[in-house]
Amino acid sequence: MSAAASRAKLSLEDYVAGVTNSDRAVLARAITLTESLNAEHQQTAQEMLVRLLPHTGKSQRIGISGLPGAGKSTFIDAFGSMLTAKGHKVAVLAVDPTSSRTGGSILGDKTRMARLSADANAYIRPSPTGGTLGGVARATREAILVCEAAGFDVILVETVGVGQSEITVSEMVDFFLVLMIAGGGDELQGIKKGVLEIADMIAITKADGDNMKRAQATVADYSHALRIITPQSPTWIPPVVSVSAMENRGLDDVWEKIGIHKKLTGQSGEWAKKRLAQQIRWMWAMVDDRLLNRLKTDSNVKALIPTLENEIAEGRITATLAVDRIFKSFGI
Ligand SMILES: Nc1nc2c(ncn2[C@@H]2O[C@H](COP(=O)(O)OP(=O)(O)OP(=O)(O)O)[C@@H](O)[C@H]2O)c(=O)[nH]1
Ligand SMILES: [Mg+2]
Numbered sequence: 001m002s003a004a005a006s007r008a009k010l011s012l013e014d015y016v017a018g019v020t021n022s023d024r025a026v027l028a029r030a031i032t033l034t035e036s037l038n039a040e041h042q043q044t045a046q047e048m049l050v051r052l053l054p055h056t057g058k059s060q061r062i063g064i065s066g067l068p069g070a071g072k073s074t075f076i077d078a079f080g081s082m083l084t085a086k087g088h089k090v091a092v093l094a095v096d097p098t099s100s101r102t103g104g105s106i107l108g109d110k111t112r113m114a115r116l117s118a119d120a121n122a123y124i125r126p127s128p129t130g131g132t133l134g135g136v137a138r139a140t141r142e143a144i145l146v147c148e149a150a151g152f153d154v155i156l157v158e159t160v161g162v163g164q165s166e167i168t169v170s171e172m173v174d175f176f177l178v179l180m181i182a183g184g185g186d187e188l189q190g191i192k193k194g195v196l197e198i199a200d201m202i203a204i205t206k207a208d209g210d211n212m213k214r215a216q217a218t219v220a221d222y223s224h225a226l227r228i229i230t231p232q233s234p235t236w237i238p239p240v241v242s243v244s245a246m247e248n249r250g251l252d253d254v255w256e257k258i259g260i261h262k263k264l265t266g267q268s269g270e271w272a273k274k275r276l277a278q279q280i281r282w283m284w285a286m287v288d289d290r291l292l293n294r295l296k297t298d299s300n301v302k303a304l305i306p307t308l309e310n311e312i313a314e315g316r317i318t319a320t321l322a323v324d325r326i327f328k329s330f331g332i
Contacts, residue, residue: 010026012047012048015029015033015044015048016048019048019150020055020149020150027146027147027150030146031139031143031147033048034049034142034146035139037131037135049145052146052149053145056149058148058153059091059144059147059152059154059155060154060155060175060262061155061157061172061173061175062154062175062176063156063159063166063169063170063175063177064076064158064159064177064179065158065159065160065161065165065166065169065176065177065178065179065195066161066179066205067180067181068160069181071181071205071206072158073112073113074205074246075243075245076113076116077113077245078115078245078246079255080119080122081119082248082251084121088121089121089152090116090155091122091125091152091155092113092116092122092124092156092157093125093156093157094125094126094140094157094159095136095137095140095157095158095159095165095168095169096127096160097132123150125143127140128140133164133165134286137168137171140169140172141172155173157172161178171278172278174271175201175258175262176200177201177254177258178195178201178203179202180204180205180218180222181204181206182204182207182211182214182215196222196238197229197232199226199238201239201241201261202222202238202240202241203241203242203250203254204218204219204222204241206245206246207242207243207244207249208244208246208247208249219242222240223240233265235264235265235267235270236261236265239257241257295326295330300329300330300331301326301330304326304329308322308325308326
């Protein structure tokens with residue numbers, strides 16, 4: 001595409017042809033289109049996605065989470081580069097709904113992903129900005145589809161290990177990898193139990209130099225912690241490994257284990273079942289979001305809320321009665 005054409009308005013045909021031909025300028029614009037909240041853009045985006053659907057679904061979708069400083073960017077740079085060297089096409093997307101970090105460190109630090117940023121077989125896309133987690137999740141799920149249609153066969157979805165975003169990302173991927181830094185037993189007590197429940201693998205990062213011993217001890221601690229949690233899958237016990245992105249160690253092992261997970265859960269039928277269940281839950285989550293949004297922005301409901309909140313505060317009505325009146329004023 002010429003520079004002039006890349007600025008011109010694209011037709012639905014242009015989007016579909018550009019994405020399926022792996023044209024990076026069109027790919028970027030197609031994702032921007034899915035992120036747009038403009039009603040007309042949304043309609044074109046949905047028409048485009050329907051046309052792209054036959055080309056989607058064939059990638060391995062991998063979530064990568066970790067607290068700030070856990071080593072996500074460094075890991076993704078090394079891991080992604082290893083995969084492109086093996087012949088894969090790797091897309092990196094981010095889910096970061098917190099405004100303070102928006103445009104900030106998550107995927108903003110291209111210097112930490114210098115190799116992958118310059119790699120013709122990789123595509124890095126920062127988190128959509130300024131939305132709710134639900135909105136960011138929708139845009140990211142659609143970006144996954146667009147990237148798949150553009151021929152990317154490994155999709156890495158990065159997120160920070162705070163709030164709800166980990167759960168949200170685990171709901172859109174086939175495999176959820178949690179990165180953790182080495183720490184003593186005390187730190188282990190403090191980790192969120194919920195994370196262990198959704199992890200398909202834990203990788204202790206920065207296992208190099210003076211940190212090597214500590215990393216190995218932490219692997220043992222987490223393996224122990226995971227043993228007392230009921231696994232999500234009857235066929236997969238989440239392994240704990242150590243990696244060094246700096247020294248390129250353990251990355252092959254991570255990839256190999258992801259492959260074994262795919263093979264085993266593919267054979268047992270869990271892999272396909274999980275994707276289907278994710279689609280259905282996603283549909284209902286969007287119904288919830290849209291309904292709640294319509295309800296909260298409804299002028300009748302908005303006018304009624306302060307009165308109801310007062311009446312509840314003064315003990316004059318029950319919460320149940322308040323809900324009845326909200327729904328009545330909304331017309332359902
Ligand atoms: N020794 C060593 N240091 C590492 C390794 N990976 C990352 N680091 C260092 O750890 C620090 C944080 O790494 P990042 O990759 O930026 O971590 P992050 O999880 O992306 O951090 P945020 O983007 O802030 O959430 C940096 O100073 C890295 O150089 C590693 O394998 N070995
Ligand atoms: Mg980072």
